[in-house]
Amino acid sequence: MRILLHMGKGGVGKTTLSLATALGCAHAGHRVVVLSTDSAHSLGDALGRPVGPKPVEIAERVVAREVGVFEELAQSWSEIQNWLRELLRDEADEMVVEELLVFPGLEELLALRAVCEADASGEFDVCVVDCAPTGSALRMLRFPDVLEIFMDHFFEFERKGAQLLRPLLNGPLLSGTKAGRLLPSEEFFCAVERLYREVSDVRKILMDNTRTSARLVVNPAQVVIAETRRTYAYLGLYGVATDAVLINRVLPRHAADGYFARWAEREAAGLAEIASSFPIPQFTAPLHNREIIGVPALEQLAVEVYAARDPAEVMTHARPFRMRKVGRQTLLEIDLHGIDKDEIELLSTGSELLLRVRDVARRISLPSSIAGLPIARSHLSQGVLHVLFSE
Numbered sequence: 001m002r003i004l005l006h007m008g009k010g011g012v013g014k015t016t017l018s019l020a021t022a023l024g025c026a027h028a029g030h031r032v033v034v035l036s037t038d039s040a041h042s043l044g045d046a047l048g049r050p051v052g053p054k055p056v057e058i059a060e061r062v063v064a065r066e067v068g069v070f071e072e073l074a075q076s077w078s079e080i081q082n083w084l085r086e087l088l089r090d091e092a093d094e095m096v097v098e099e100l101l102v103f104p105g106l107e108e109l110l111a112l113r114a115v116c117e118a119d120a121s122g123e124f125d126v127c128v129v130d131c132a133p134t135g136s137a138l139r140m141l142r143f144p145d146v147l148e149i150f151m152d153h154f155f156e157f158e159r160k161g162a163q164l165l166r167p168l169l170n171g172p173l174l175s176g177t178k179a180g181r182l183l184p185s186e187e188f189f190c191a192v193e194r195l196y197r198e199v200s201d202v203r204k205i206l207m208d209n210t211r212t213s214a215r216l217v218v219n220p221a222q223v224v225i226a227e228t229r230r231t232y233a234y235l236g237l238y239g240v241a242t243d244a245v246l247i248n249r250v251l252p253r254h255a256a257d258g259y260f261a262r263w264a265e266r267e268a269a270g271l272a273e274i275a276s277s278f279p280i281p282q283f284t285a286p287l288h289n290r291e292i293i294g295v296p297a298l299e300q301l302a303v304e305v306y307a308a309r310d311p312a313e314v315m316t317h318a319r320p321f322r323m324r325k326v327g328r329q330t331l332l333e334i335d336l337h338g339i340d341k342d343e344i345e346l347l348s349t350g351s352e353l354l355l356r357v358r359d360v361a362r363r364i365s366l367p368s369s370i371a372g373l374p375i376a377r378s379h380l381s382q383g384v385l386h387v388l389f390s391e
Contacts, residue, residue, distance in 0.1 A: 001119045002030075002126045002312050003205060005240070008217035009227050010133035013248040015042045016292055016301070017217050017285060018130035019064075023295065024302030024311040026061040030125040033063045033118045037111035038132040041066035048294045059295050063124075067111040112140070112202045119205065126312045134231050138360070141238040144203045145363055151196050206240055209319050213243035216278070220247060220270030229277050229338035230358070236320040236335035237355065237362050243315040245278045246305065247271070249287040277338055279383070281315040323367075330370045330389045337383035344385065348375050353387070 006018040015036070022034040033055065036043045043064050044051040051058070053068030118127050131137045206212055214235050218228045228245075235242050250271070251264050274282065283305045292301055302311065322333040336344070336357060345356040351371040353364040373389040380386075 001124055001211065002314075003115060003119075003129065003212040004126065004312070005129045005131055005206075005212065005214045006217055006246075007131045007137050007214050007231060007235075008134060009224050012217045012219050012224060013285070014217045015046050015130050016298070017215075017246050017248060017305070018128050019043065019046055019298045020285075020302040020305060021215070021311045022062055022064075022126070022128040023059055023299045024306050025126045025128070026059060027299065027302065028310040028312060029061075030310075030312055031061050031123065032126045032128060033065065033124045034058075034128040034130065035064075035111075035114050035118070036066045036130040037114070038130060038136075043130065046293060046298070059299075065114065067114045112206075113198055115205060116198075116201050134227060138231070138234055141206075141234070141240070142360070144199050147196055147199055149363070151192075207238075209239075209241040212241065213314060213316075214240050216242060216245045218245060218247055218274060219249055220267045220274060222270065222273075225270060225273055225277065232278060233336045233339045233357060234360055236337065237357050237360060239320050241316075241318040241320055242278075242280060243318060244280055245274065245282045246285060247274060247282060248285045250284050251287050279337065280318070321364075326388065328391045329376065330373075332370075332387040332389070334385040334387070335383060336380065336385050339380070339383070341380040344380065346375070346378055346385075346387065348373075355385075 004021060006014045006021070008014050015038075018034060018036075022032045025032045034043065036051075041051070043066050047058055047064070049058070050056075051064045051066050053066060055063045055065045058064045112129070115127055115129065118124050132140070216228050216232060218224055232242055251260060251267055285301060285305045292298060305311075318335070320335040324331055324333075332353075334355070339357055343358050345354075347354040348366075351366055353366055355362050355364060370389045373391075376388045376390040378385065378387045
């Protein structure tokens with residue numbers, strides 16, 4: 001199943017272009033599911049009809065669903081939430097406790113379980129995802145690394161400690177005390193393991209560059225372009241391939257005179273900056289004189305954006321992480337377009353490469369063939385970080 005992640009700053013038109021892409025894919029003959037993983041769903045608003053957590057058919061060969069985050073949380077997180085609720089209930093009021101029970105990025109990741117379900121069903125050829133705004137989407141990419149650190153370094157230790165203490169705390173002297181009540185049960189640890197497996201399944205799909213692509217939705221405005229450049233780099237850092245940029249709400253040529261002349265001038269500069277910032281195919285959606293609501297208007301937008309091309313096509317065959325031999329040495333290449341060398345920190349710890357780009361850090365597990373080898377040199381060239389490992 002082909003997976004298209006529409007990402008971008010809030011308000012740039014991700015939902016509208018997600019639906020247009022989905023309807024364009026259906027017109028090309030694909031069976032399509034379009035999912036909203038944003039907690040503030042707007043698929044129904046753009047369609048002009050209700051859409052909820054259950055799949056609904058919105059057009060021939062197109063099903064839409066606004067993923068119910070709380071339902072997804074209840075399926076994978078209930079045992080963990082119950083224990084955390086017990087842990088916190090004497091320290092904070094109920095509303096504060098509920099807010100603390102969900103870690104940043106967890107909601108979006110669990111919402112993406114719907115992608116795994118659609119893939120496993122075999123009913124669809126394409127899954128179009130209307131992602132949450134950039135900040136939440138990037139937290140979604142970071143969360144698996146945080147969970148992996150916990151599982152690798154703390155999980156088994158905590159589990160064995162609980163197994164040793166449980167007979168004592170459940171004994172006649174301490175049974176029913178706060179200490180016994182707060183000791184995690186075995187169901188808690190099983191839930192953590194299940195959550196880890198589900199997050200790992202989502203992560204594998206996101207990093208499968210043969211079928212998953214991010215599409216960056218951008219407006220030709222300086223603030224939006226700057227954030228989109230960072231998003232492009234962060235997607236490369238986390239191994240998610242970006243195959244196209246969708247430029248939304250571009251002024252028509254006839255609007256470049258009179259009142260909008262200065263606006264059109266700034267927009268032209270923004271379009272030139274987009275062209276130079278993203279070395280991937282770019283598609284343009286014009287600014288309309290009315291809101292684009294309903295299936296007919298969205299289908300027309302798909303034609304305007306993609307023309308005769310199949311939106312499900314892989315617009316750029318990209319692998320953000322590449323490894324190849326240079327003589328007897330190994331070269332690792334990582335796409336980090338739009339980043340300056342002064343914004344990168346690199347450290348090898350033996351089996352892992354610690355890479356920090358601005359305020360985002362990533363642990364990259366190295367294959368056994370180069371684990372433990374020192375870094376001979378590294379440099380950034382044309383948006384690609386080159387890391388050469390000594391023999």
